[in-house]
Amino acid sequence: MSKNNYAVNLLSQHIAIFSCPVCHFELFINERSLVCRHGHRYDLSKHGYIHLCLQAARTKYDKSLFTARRMLSRAGLFEPLAEAVATRIGKRLEAVEEHDRFKILDAGCGEGSHLERVHSLLQQNAVLPTPTLGVGIDLAKDGVASAAKSYKELLWCVGDLANPPLASQQFNVILNILSPANYDAFHRLLCKDGIVIKVIPNRDYLRELREALWEGRGQSFSNDRTMQLFREHFEPVEVQRVRYTYPLEPEQVLPLLAMTPLAWRAEECKLNHFTTHPPTGITVDLTVMTGSKR
Ligand SMILES: C[S@@+](CC[C@H](N)C(=O)[O-])C[C@H]1O[C@@H](n2cnc3c(N)ncnc32)[C@H](O)[C@@H]1O
Numbered sequence: 001m002s003k004n005n006y007a008v009n010l011l012s013q014h015i016a017i018f019s020c021p022v023c024h025f026e027l028f029i030n031e032r033s034l035v036c037r038h039g040h041r042y043d044l045s046k047h048g049y050i051h052l053c054l055q056a057a058r059t060k061y062d063k064s065l066f067t068a069r070r071m072l073s074r075a076g077l078f079e080p081l082a083e084a085v086a087t088r089i090g091k092r093l094e095a096v097e098e099h100d101r102f103k104i105l106d107a108g109c110g111e112g113s114h115l116e117r118v119h120s121l122l123q124q125n126a127v128l129p130t131p132t133l134g135v136g137i138d139l140a141k142d143g144v145a146s147a148a149k150s151y152k153e154l155l156w157c158v159g160d161l162a163n164p165p166l167a168s169q170q171f172n173v174i175l176n177i178l179s180p181a182n183y184d185a186f187h188r189l190l191c192k193d194g195i196v197i198k199v200i201p202n203r204d205y206l207r208e209l210r211e212a213l214w215e216g217r218g219q220s221f222s223n224d225r226t227m228q229l230f231r232e233h234f235e236p237v238e239v240q241r242v243r244y245t246y247p248l249e250p251e252q253v254l255p256l257l258a259m260t261p262l263a264w265r266a267e268e269c270k271l272n273h274f275t276t277h278p279p280t281g282i283t284v285d286l287t288v289m290t291g292s293k294r
């Protein structure tokens, strides 16, 4: 089956998840498009993702950034994070009775590797009683296109988290990894026992890079406000720190610079110095916050 046919098939089984971003009514499949009762129409791309954004977004998250993120993700840069998230979901499943149609949304999925890894780990470990459906949404078309090309067993959608084109109370888990949140929307999208797993950087995240590019530039770092906002909207279930040093190979230095906004606007001489004198390892330091609806 071609990728596009596969996507149409998967979409038609789960079409009720999506809603029209203009009028918020349900969508129907009409050949290669999705249409609502008011005639708003959205095309399915040839790579198998749907574009449910009202207008093309201008974003600095482009193809080169997502290619670099993909390369490093596949090389294992975020593997301990994926394991921590999958373990967290597994624990939640043990505590919840009904989960026969388990659905995970990755809100701000980028090029899709986190969702793919978490989904695979859950399947591999046979944590779930039935196949899990994974849905990724992001404003950046380049990221979603890359996800859809590589990970066809999951559903991918270009959409704005400010106005998510998704029906209410559908998801058991919302992942929100290194991306902006819309907590009101997360409340609306989660089912009764649902949880949000939000991942934020700590002070030492990519420390070697931060120091090389920004030390002495008066850049202060705090994620206190982000944590506080999370606690205001969700009942904390668990807060876990995931910290490790990833051994950096010489061929990974340029992708590391390309994958993060940290390198945006950095001075040319500092970027050059980092590439000619790279560290042998890079610190990954993240907080994984899990919360449930109050
Ligand atoms: C640092 S990237 C992280 C991507 C991915 N979670 C990862 O860790 O590789 C932040 C992501 O948030 C997305 N984003 C920012 N604002 C958004 C919005 N309003 N709606 C959907 N996605 C958004 C960006 O397009 C980008 O892909």
Ligand SMILES: [Zn+2]
Binding pocket: 020, 021, 022, 023, 024, 025, 036, 037, 038, 039, 040
């Ligand atoms: Zn509509």
